[in-house]
């Protein structure tokens with residue numbers, strides 16, 4: 001079955017749009033990089049031309065599922081080759097610098113989140129994309145789940161009436177397993193920039209990116225309150241975000257919380273005519289439902305399974321194949337980064 005993905009209010013693209021395959025270079029083929037490469041190749045959305053990763057075992061592993069690809073040393077070498085776009089999945093500190101280099105070389109980019117470690121970095125990347133007039137995508141993967149697409153549709157339809165409350169939660173009871181995530185210079189922050197970035201994006205996207213009036217937050221590391229001056233990443237965060245429309249957004253996220261399950265992930269919108277929720281099921285990182293609330297009644301609109309991982313990359317590759325260049329939607333990345341900066345008290 002063909003799925004239409006809602007990319008913004010005006011655009012829908014098929015996952016199977018049949019146009020000439022873009023030639024792609026994959027920079028960073030660790031956990032996520034390899035997954036995104038395999039999904040793009042499997043969906044025949046792009047041709048894997050180059051792979052680069054300083055860890056040889058990672059590039060060798062990636063090569064196993066990309067027969068005709070060439071392993072190159074680095075981004076510089078990749079950019080001298082014949083490629084249309086670069087897919088970046090390196091540690092977060094490298095995203096902005098590598099994305100700008102690729103854009104300046106005239107290549108489109110699909111980058112992992114976060115695009116930058118703060119608003120200033122993110123803004124520079126978006127400016128570079130505008131200047132180069134190249135398509136810039138970020139892996140805001142949860143937007144592309146069927147459950148979230150359903151929630152977006154309900155919020156956009158106006159059927160919830162006046163939306164006054166949004167509750168966002170992302171508890172990852174494990175936390176990341178790579179050391180760089182815990183170094184603020186390399187990651188830009190802890191659970192907020194890692195997990196909260198998705199939730200802030202989902203809330204603002206559904207609500208058409210209204211102005212943000214006020215942001216307050218409490219950040220913790222190993223149970224102790226921390227502030228913007230502490231050189232340590234937060235593993236628990238609670239934030240109140242007041243939008244100019246009057247809507248209140250509550251964000252809670254964490255790593256390593258004794259959550260009683262592997263993950264709790266949800267984005268719930270409450271309005272004067274009811275509610276709608278995007279929620280994981282049974283503590284899963286992968287299975288989601290969309291629920292519509294009528295008073296005390298729940299109607300489930302969308303059930304797992306849904307093979308959504310990598311779908312954002314496929315959508316970007318399809319847009320690239322269709323000849324899309326810079327889209328002003330990229331400004332949304334800056335708006336989300338600004339909210340994260342305000343949560344961090346920067």
Ligand SMILES: NC(=O)c1ccc[n+]([C@@H]2O[C@H](COP(=O)([O-])OP(=O)(O)OC[C@H]3O[C@@H](n4cnc5c(N)ncnc54)[C@H](O)[C@@H]3O)[C@@H](O)[C@H]2O)c1
Nearest residue numbers: 028029030031032053055058089090091092112113139141
């Ligand atoms: N969109 C999502 O939902 C999602 C989910 C998980 C991770 N991520 C993001 O993906 C990124 C990577 O995360 P991961 O868990 O795959 O990390 P990882 O450590 O497994 O992978 C990073 C890879 O980049 C390689 N690398 C390091 N420096 C490089 C360089 N200069 N050039 C090329 N490759 C280089 C590393 O060797 C490694 O293979 C992070 O920014 C993370 O936030 C996004």
